[in-house]
Each structure stands twice: as C-alpha cells, then as structure tokens.
Amino acid sequence: MKTKGLSITIIAGARPNFMKVAPIIHAIKEAGKQGAAINYRLVHTGQHYDSKMSDTFFQELNIPHPDAHLGAGGGSQAEQTAAIMIAFEKELLANPTDLVLVVGDVTSTMACSIVAKKLNTKVVHVEAGIRSFDLTMPEEINRMVTDAITDYFFTTSAWAGANLKKAGIPDEKIFFVGNVMIDTLLANQSRFSKPAVWGEVGLEDKEYFMLTLHRPGNVDEGQKLKELMNEIIDGAKGLPVIFPIHPRTAKIFSDLEIKADNLYIVDPMGYLEFNYLVQHCKAVITDSGGITEETTVLGVPCLTLRDNTERPETCEIGTNELIGTSTAAIRAALQKLTAGNWKKGAIPEKWDGKAAERIVTELLNL
Template identity: 75%
Template structure:
C-alpha cells in the first residue's frame, strides 16, 4: 500500500446506503470525512442511495435525523425478490459508477445493496472497502450471511468491529495488511445522538413509565413468515411480561402476515416504524428489548438494557459474551424462562466491547487517507 502525499488530488469516494441499518453506519463516516476536509480537503464523496428500503419511515427520515446530506442519487430500486432487488441495484449502480468513477467504493453492513454494489465496483475495477467486515453467523439460510461472505470475498479493505471478525477474515484468506480493527460505527452514531433522543408521542399517550414496558421487534423469516409460529411467539410474549405494555413498531415485512392473524391483547400496542431518535429513546427507557435484529443487540449492550434475541445464532457473539444480550432460539417455549429470569432480577450485567467508543469513523477516515492505493 502506498501513502498519499499532499500533492495528489482528492480521493474520490462513493458511499453506498440502501436500507435502514446502513444509514446509521454511514452517518459517522460522512461526518468524519467532512471534519477532516475542513482542515485539508483530500476526499470527495458521492452518496448513493439504492432505494432498497422505499418506505419513508425506513429510509428518508434517517437522513434528516442523523444530519446526513441528501443523496447525490437515489437508484429507486424498491421491493421485489432477492434476485430482483440484486439485479435492479446492479443495473442502476453500474450506470452510476460508470458516469462517476471512484477510487474507492465504501459499503457497510450486510444488506442486498452491500453485496450488489461490491460486485459492480470490482467488475468496473474500483477498490472496495467493507465496513463491518468479517462478522459471521455461519447460517447460510440467512440472506445477510450470503451478502457478507460475497462482499468479503471481493473487498480490498476490511474495517472490523471485533478481533474475532478479523480472525474470520484471516481464516478465509484475507491478509493482515487489509484488515483494520476499528470498532463499531453503529455505536459512533448512538453515542453522538444519545443526548438528542426524542420521546415519541406514544410514550405519553400510553402513559408509559421508565423500565415498565417492553420493546419488541420482529422481522426475520424464521419468526414472521409462518403464521402459526408468529402467533405462538406473540402469545408467549404478551402472556409472560407481567402485564407490562409491549410496544411493537411493526416492520413492513411482518405486517403482511400479522394483521391477518387477529392477534390482540390489552398490553400489546402496535405502532408504525419509528425514526432512529424515537426508537432509541424507547429502547433506552425500556425494561428490556425482545428482538430478532442484530444491530439492536449492539445498541442494547452499550445502553445496558437487557436484550432477549429470538434467533438460533448471531453474527455478533460479543453482545452475548460481553454485553447484555442472550440468544434463546426461535422456539416459543423458550420465552417464558427468559422473561422469568428478567423479572426475577437475575439478568446478567454486561460490559462494552473494545473500541466501541464513538471514534470508529475517525479511525476509518484516517486509514483511508494513509493507505488507499491510487489507480
């Protein structure tokens, strides 16, 4: 790798965002680039929104809340099957990258956009940096796991959240000089906004009290695609939370089946998807979170909120070994014992993983400046 000297022109970056988890990850990177450029401009970037999430509450709102500039382009891909989305993103991004060549394409996380744009970039001979590289669930039934593995096969630079992620990459053949243990950009965003969180209207309208309600999110196929399974999970949750309100911001994927099932309980409150600042306000003040998300388990770990994860595996094991998360599987019968433990005051005390300190994006930008090869 060669160091960039002061005399060279700006590095041209293309930053990809496609779905809700991406926006929280690109925000601190953009802020770090702008902070660096304020002293000495060495980077130009284009922000490409693939449009993979097309519901306003799942995408556009995050640009406003997190102070991210409007995208330079929105590919407007929208919904469809995995193959349809992948194809649409690749077709749109190929035209974008041909019209606006980049020295480095930055992809984040593990959504369809991450994989699709990495493939396009490499075929057009652009270098690729993967933020949140190397995490693995080893479950190939998860589309996200395939996206991670394909992206990591193609990337030139790997920015990792943990040492374990780096070891996963080495085991797959990546070289030490490609791997940078920088920390977690999701936590950069959380810590930067922790004092800006917004109490949603439902907090007062439902007369909620701190530590006296449960937050719930469900969207994974194993939990929501089979009607009987979803109904059983919901029944177990509402029956064993000691009457506390369960606040359920419903994912568009989940709502398709949920509202056909007639699930109802006095303590179950279905709400629309929330913005970042409102959702994390609710998490911060909850007694616990029940989820099948990956990113939420990271946020609960840093906020020291008990987290019950309805999955058989996780690509973020540090949230269990170090943090406040417990993986209980997808069997509805596992919910009551976990909630009994919570209400008995026996939930474990968590810690915060190394380098989850709010400075990850600064490390990433510094590394890009020092180590990006010019084409």
C-alpha cells in the same frame, strides 16, 4: 469529473446503512476541514423505499441529501439485486471513483461490491468479517460474497478479524476500527426524543418491553408468529409491549387477530424516538442484529429470538442472550428477567464513538 484527492463513493440502501454511513460522512467532512484531500459521493440505492424506513434518517442523522438515488426498491431478492446492479453500473461509469465504500450486509452491500469490482474499482467493507454461519440467512450470503471480493476490511471486533484471517485475508488488509453504529448512537444520545406513544400509553421508565420481529423464520408462517407473540404477551406479566411493526411483518400479522390489553402496535419509528424507547425500556425482545449492539452499549437487557448471532460479542461481553425461538425458552428467559437475574454486561473494545475517525484516518493512509 473527479476532484483532486481521494474520491470515495459511499453506498446506503436500507435502514441499518444510514446509521453506519452518517458518522463516516461526518468524519470525511471533518478531515476535509483539517486540510485532508478527500471527497465523497453518497449513493442511495432505494432498497428501502418506505419513507419511514429510510428518508427520515437523512434528516434525523444530519446526512446530506444523496448525490444519486437509484430507485431500486421492491421485488424479490434476485430482482432487487439485479435492479441495484444495473442502476449502480450506470452510476459508477458516469461518476468514476477511487473507492466504493459499502457497509453492513444488506442486498445493496453485495450488489454494489460486485459492480465495483467488475469495473476495476477497489471496495472498502465497513463491518467486515461478521458471521452467523447460517446460510439460510440472506445477510450471511451478502457478507460472504462481499468479503470474498473486498480490498480493505474494517472490523467491529477482534472476532470478526479472526474470521477474515481464517478465510485467508492478509493482516495488512484488516483494520480493527470499532463500531460505526455506536458512533451514531453516542453522537445522538442527547437528542433522543420521547415519542407520542409514551404519553398515549402512559409508559414509565423500565416498566415496558420493546419488541421487533422481521426475520422470515419468525414472521412468515402465521402460526409460528402467533405462538411467539402469545408467549411474549403472557411473559410480560401485564407490562406494556411496544411493537413498531416492520412492513414485512405487518402483512402477516394483520390476519392473525392477535389482541391483548398490553400489546401496542405502532408504525416504524425514526431513529431518535425508537432509541428513546430502547434506552428507557425494561428489555428489548428482537430478532435483529444491530439492536443487540445498541442495547449492549445502553446497558439494556436484550433477548434475541434466534439460534445464532453474527455479533457474539453482544452475548459474551454485552447484555444480549440468544434465546432461540421455542416458547419454553422465551418463557424461561422472561422469568429470569422479571426475577431480576439478568447479567449486567460491559462494552466491547473500541465501541467508543470514534470508529469513523479511525476509518477515515486509515483510508487517507492507504
């Protein structure tokens, strides 16, 4: 049974989601303390089922235990989408709500949006409107489908809002609130913790690289991955390269026999340890989108091994540069970095740690 006031079901499924829902939950609780009639139900779809990729985040980011865990992890894209939809339909029928709030662009975002709309429940999309315009990316399909059926759009940048307007979304449904990922970053920055690898390797401030790779185009083909790795290892000029390896990447990587004195493969890290390393590194080399936002705010150089980005503000305003995936381009970028010629960057508008407060205020106004 729903309690009085605005009822919101919040969806989280994969690692990036937890960082985005945490500040929203905290803002809802704070609004409740101030007398606002608002309550939430947190649903974990189970899309990421490795505890290192999900469960530790609930503890580290002070997120309450989920009200429901759908256990829909594993399988192909289609199998996972179907499993999430079947489980969430049962969940939503048993626990009706005023709004279903989804974040980001993972499979759970799209799957739960479809279920909600088919059950005549309004959908709120946080981080709406971002686009890479690359339909080979599963995330781009998820973004497009979700935004096609969303009722209220909360954006991280004016650029994202412009994408929505071009698609015919009326202004009154678009809310430029800022970036909830940055809310989490700033709220937890003082709690970042030095991981064991710091002492084990003997890391020094600004004297090592952080590496993350997980996109199919970079990691699924062994020879391609090997070429990328060798170029990065060489370009680091002997400085340590710390590589928290994604489970997807680990399967292919283990067969490649890549060894170097300055390469350190570590397990996926918790949020506080990972961002300690990001904050103190010389640069991040990645094919992720979210990390480029964090490096922008932390003022850390970022080399993105992709040909496009759904977060152009990190390049136009921040410390990120799109490098592509050719070995020549990686070599040139690392030479530029080690020569001290990387741009300084600035922080985009409303990336100030208050996005979740704005979201909750707008939801209550609705």
